[in-house]
Amino acid sequence: xSLHLELLNPEQLAAVTLPDEHGLILAGAGSxxxxxxxxxxxxxxxxxxxxxxxxxxxxxxxxAAREMLTRVTAMLPANPRGMWMGTFHGLANRMxxxxxxxxxxxxxxxxxxxxxQLALVKRLAKGLNIDEExxxxxxxxxxxxxxxxxxxxxxxxxxxxxxMRRMADFYAAYxxxxxxxxxVDFPELLLRSYELLKRNEILREHYAxxxxxxxxxxxxxxxxxxYRWLKLFAGAGAKYFCVGDDDQSIYTFRGAHVGNMxxxxxxxxxxxxxxxxxxxxxxxxxxDAANALIANNRNRLGKNLWTAAGKGEPVRxxxxxxxxxxxxxxxxxxxxxNRDNTPLSQMAVLYxxxxxxxxxxxxxxxxxxxxxxYGGLRFFERAEIKHALAYLRLVALPDDDNAFIRVANFPPxxxxxxxxxxxxxxxxxxxxxxxAVAAGSKAATFxxxxxxxxxxxxxxxxxxxxxxxxxxxxxxxxxxxxxxxADRIENLDELVNAAAAFTEDDRExxxxxxxxxxxxxxxxxxxxxxxxxxxxxxxxxxxMTVHSAKGLEFDVVFMSGLEEGLFPSEKSVTERDGLEExxxxxxxxxxxxxxxxxxxxxxxxxxxGMTRYAMPSRFLEEIPNNLMKWLTPRFQKQKAFTPDFSxxxxxxxxxxxxxxVGGFRIGQNVVHAKFGSGVIIDAxxxxxxxxxxxxxxxxxxxxxxxxxxxxKAA
DNA sequence: TACTTTGTCCTTTTT
DNA sequence: GGACAAAGTA
Numbered sequence: 001x002s003l004h005l006e007l008l009n010p011e012q013l014a015a016v017t018l019p020d021e022h023g024l025i026l027a028g029a030g031s032x033x034x035x036x037x038x039x040x041x042x043x044x045x046x047x048x049x050x051x052x053x054x055x056x057x058x059x060x061x062x063x064a065a066r067e068m069l070t071r072v073t074a075m076l077p078a079n080p081r082g083m084w085m086g087t088f089h090g091l092a093n094r095m096x097x098x099x100x101x102x103x104x105x106x107x108x109x110x111x112x113x114x115x116x117q118l119a120l121v122k123r124l125a126k127g128l129n130i131d132e133e134x135x136x137x138x139x140x141x142x143x144x145x146x147x148x149x150x151x152x153x154x155x156x157x158x159x160x161x162x163x164m165r166r167m168a169d170f171y172a173a174y175x176x177x178x179x180x181x182x183x184v185d186f187p188e189l190l191l192r193s194y195e196l197l198k199r200n201e202i203l204r205e206h207y208a209x210x211x212x213x214x215x216x217x218x219x220x221x222x223x224x225x226x227y228r229w230l231k232l233f234a235g236a237g238a239k240y241f242c243v244g245d246d247d248q249s250i251y252t253f254r255g256a257h258v259g260n261m262x263x264x265x266x267x268x269x270x271x272x273x274x275x276x277x278x279x280x281x282x283x284x285x286x287x288d289a290a291n292a293l294i295a296n297n298r299n300r301l302g303k304n305l306w307t308a309a310g311k312g313e314p315v316r317x318x319x320x321x322x323x324x325x326x327x328x329x330x331x332x333x334x335x336x337x338n339r340d341n342t343p344l345s346q347m348a349v350l351y352x353x354x355x356x357x358x359x360x361x362x363x364x365x366x367x368x369x370x371x372x373x374y375g376g377l378r379f380f381e382r383a384e385i386k387h388a389l390a391y392l393r394l395v396a397l398p399d400d401d402n403a404f405i406r407v408a409n410f411p412p413x414x415x416x417x418x419x420x421x422x423x424x425x426x427x428x429x430x431x432x433x434x435x436a437v438a439a440g441s442k443a444a445t446f447x448x449x450x451x452x453x454x455x456x457x458x459x460x461x462x463x464x465x466x467x468x469x470x471x472x473x474x475x476x477x478x479x480x481x482x483x484x485x486a487d488r489i490e491n492l493d494e495l496v497n498a499a500a501a502f503t504e505d506d507r508e509x510x511x512x513x514x515x516x517x518x519x520x521x522x523x524x525x526x527x528x529x530x531x532x533x534x535x536x537x538x539x540x541x542x543x544m545t546v547h548s549a550k551g552l553e554f555d556v557v558f559m560s561g562l563e564e565g566l567f568p569s570e571k572s573v574t575e576r577d578g579l580e581e582x583x584x585x586x587x588x589x590x591x592x593x594x595x596x597x598x599x600x601x602x603x604x605x606x607x608x609g610m611t612r613y614a615m616p617s618r619f620l621e622e623i624p625n626n627l628m629k630w631l632t633p634r635f636q637k638q639k640a641f642t643p644d645f646s647x648x649x650x651x652x653x654x655x656x657x658x659x660x661v662g663g664f665r666i667g668q669n670v671v672h673a674k675f676g677s678g679v680i681i682d683a684x685x686x687x688x689x690x691x692x693x694x695x696x697x698x699x700x701x702x703x704x705x706x707x708x709x710x711x712k713a714a
Numbered sequence: 715t716a717c718t719t720t721g722t723c724c725t726t727t728t729t
Numbered sequence: 730g731g732a733c734a735a736a737g738t739a
Binding site: 355358606607608609610 | 730731
């Protein structure tokens with residue numbers, strides 16, 4: 001219940017007790033960021049400087065929001081009611097629920113997750129006869145989201161060419177359809193609530209007056225719209241407290257705008273930027289490695305982490321012959337550490353892309369080591385759950401066409417593609433929803449089923465509503481006949497449990513007064529897909545992408561797949577500032593480790609079903625050698641190069657066993673007098689006629705006659 | 715209409 | 730290697 005201010009270092013204390021002015025806190029990895037943020041809120045409230053209802057605290061993830069609430073609550077004598085604490089999307093939702101009429105939405109408006117959105121885009125694109133080759137649905141969805149996140153509506157899109165015009169037209173049609181159905185996508189939540197306040201001065205004044213302290217976590221990840229949304233509350237004397245780390249900005253690919261930090265500092269005339277540079281997490285060598293690596297980035301606000309802990313162990317580096325060799329080694333190392341009393345849950349294997357988990361999983365499985373993969377299918381994203389939710393959505397809001405299409409013929413009721421097409425035509429003609437035109441069609445029985453469900457569940461408590469719909473929809477019955485349906489039925493039961501656990505408090509905090517319990521529950525399902533996974537508490541090795549590791553820490557970290565074309569990814573090399581983002585990603589990965597860090601790479605890797613050969617990542621070169629200990633012989637020192645992998649990696653051969661060609665083999669590192677170092681990726685011929693194909697990075701891919709080229713083994 | 719087979723496509727993803 | 734969609738078959 002105490003704040004324990006005496007345990008803070010001077011910078012942390014300065015941040016926590018910052019006087020009434022706007023603050024910008026540059027908080028390095030492991031510098032006690034969350035602690036500063038939560039202690040400040042508690043300090044403001046406890047010192048009588050404000051009351052909970054006048055605090056607005058924003059984070060990016062539900063997990064972070066929950067953690068913040070728990071920690072603030074622990075420091076206060078009473079449960080702080082009335083505080084607005086949550087994710088950007090959660091808070092925007094809450095605002096829209098409270099003012100649904102002003103926002104032009106139905107009371108029971110439904111939220112589409114990315115899956116739903118893509119389904120709608122596909123359906124709409126088909127209906128408008130849009131060429132999927134020229135305008136892939138994914139790109140259309142991306143275009144819409146990117147514009148919304150910049151605060152740009154369809155009519156405001158700057159049209160530069162014909163393609164752009166067609167995309168903008170599609171964007172307009174998409175928004176119109178959403179409006180017709182009463183559904184909103186993720187960015188729409190924010191844009192809508194932004195426009196609502198922008199337009200409605202009375203509401204804006206109300207909220208600006210109310211919120212006295214606005215605190216933002218992970219500020220480096222905010223996009224332009226989120227920043228503008230935050231600024232709506234300025235003007236009535238609200239004080240901002242933004243915490244972020246530009247070196248950990250790893251979401252620019254999704255619209256995050258690090259420039260917000262500099263903009264904020266300038267626009268709000270921030271007097272003093274507080275830098276939290278003391279790291280309480282990692283040993284010295286690990287931190288030095290991270291610092292050295294990130295120093296290669298040009299666009300930084302500047303910061304250098306230090307620690308009072310000792311140097312610790314060197315960073316260990318391993319080169320595998322193949323990805324499976326790398327995985328085998330990781331697993332052996334994990335086993336050895338585990339025998340020496342490091343719990344499995346304190347070790348993590350990090351990788352750049354999800355596909356990499358498979359080899360490691362395989363290796364772990366064959367040795368019977370418990371592990372948990374993060375970032376898989378989440379609870380509310382499972383097919384059977386999506387189906388059940390679709391029934392519930394139709395009960396709450398019949399016009400939701402996505403939901404209609406999902407379950408009209410599931411379980412099968414003889415409503416095929418043709419019937420559905422007819423319905424869609426009719427709906428388009430009449431300007432109505434599928435549900436509305438279903439009466440009198442082949443889908444009339446389905447429509448009647450939904451009507452019945454709606455009547456039967458009217459006024460029932462949430463748990464019973466969900467239970468009833470799950471039973472009467474025929475889903476359970478259907479899964480009983482399926483071979484692997486038992487798990488699905490179990491999940492459906494779990495959904496009923498989730499509904500039972502969803503309390504009045506949750507409803508109020510998440511969606512506000514205006515939402516009925518069912519709609520609030522569906523909102524909860526959409527916004528919090530449910531990290532809830534089996535085996536959560538068990539002692540298991542942690543497997544995840546570097547992205548999902550942000551904010552976490554482990555005693556031991558394995559950073560795998562450090563290869564050119566993978567980490568940094570081949571796409572990043574050609575993107576503007578792509579390499580810098582990859583480097584920040586590597587920085588995030590390194591700084592997850594407390595005591596021991598392993599870096600590994602493999603000479604060959606199975607990717608997209610074919611073996612490819614890669615050179616070690618440039619990031620390995622950027623870490624000073626004196627911090628590292630090579631468990632395998634150090635690779636040939638290479639000159640700095642910028643390989644263009646965009647075409648070349650595709651030229652790798654499929655499944656050719658290593659064989660000798662004129663003294664060389666595929667996958668071997670070689671040096672050429674003119675082209676520098678490279679990797680042999682293919683070979684043909686024998687003896688004096690032998691030729692090898694070599695990937696020289698920036699010097700391209702070349703076929704060379706062994707007898708002439710004078711290649712040297714590297 | 716519903717199930718099986720073939721062809722294409724591959725980063726990262728808090729909401 | 731694996732997800733997903735289009736094409737093929739009962």
